[in-house]
Each structure stands twice: as C-alpha cells, then as structure tokens.
Amino acid sequence: MVNYLTNTSVWIGGEAFFGTLSPEQLEMIHQTGYEAGVYSQKLTLERDAEMLKTMQAAGVEVIYPDTGPFQKKAREVYSQFPEWTPGLYETIQQQLQ
Structure with missing residues (x-):
C-alpha cells in the first residue's frame, strides 16, 4: 500500500469552453470542483480503510513498502522535461504542503 491515488475523477475543459463563462460561473466551477474533490478524497480514504479491513480479515497480507527510494529516484524525472512552465x-510542491 503506497496510497498514491486518492482522487477518483478529474474535470477537464478547454479554453474554448471556459472562455464563454462569466467570472461568477468560473468561480462557481472552481469552488464546487474543489469541494467535490475534498469530498471524493474523504470517501476514498474511508472506503479504502473498509476494503483493507475486509481483505485482511480474508487473510490478505498487506505490505507497506518504503517509498523513500522511489521518491528519490522519481525526483530525477523532473529535469528530463525542461519544457515545463518555469516554476x-x-x-x-507548495500546493501539496
């Protein structure tokens, strides 16, 4: 178990669509999208805990690997994509804190 995914859906829209919306509509989409994301993450974490208990009760051995070495190696990937927007x-990383 590495808990790499807690977001279960993503909303995607292009500039052609979002450009037709008023500032109020954009704010409403941003706010409700944020709230839906927080709620979705809460449900995911709760359901994960339930499923984990059920699986362990059925005899499944759950392993929690040390993610440190993977994280260290993954940091090297960012330098391979210099075309990313600066910063x-x-x-x-700031948003994740």
Whole structure:
C-alpha cells in the first residue's frame, strides 16, 4: 500500500469552453470542483480503510513498502522535461504542503 491515488475523477475543459463563462460561473466551477474533490478524497480514504479491513480479515497480507527510494529516484524525472512552465514544479510542491 503506497496510497498514491486518492482522487477518483478529474474535470477537464478547454479554453474554448471556459472562455464563454462569466467570472461568477468560473468561480462557481472552481469552488464546487474543489469541494467535490475534498469530498471524493474523504470517501476514498474511508472506503479504502473498509476494503483493507475486509481483505485482511480474508487473510490478505498487506505490505507497506518504503517509498523513500522511489521518491528519490522519481525526483530525477523532473529535469528530463525542461519544457515545463518555469516554476511549475515548485508551485505544485507548495500546493501539496
């Protein structure tokens, strides 16, 4: 178990669509999207815990690997994509805190 995924859906829309919306509509989409994401993550974590208990009760051995070595190796990947928007990695890391 590495808990790499807690978001179960993604909303995608292009500039052609979003450009037709008023600032109020955009704010409503952003706010409700955020709220839906938080709720979805809450449900996912709750259901994960339930499923984990059920699986363990059935005799499944759950292994929690050390993710440190993977994280260290994965950091090297970012330098392989210099075409990223400058500062994007740092912005994402700040949001994750």
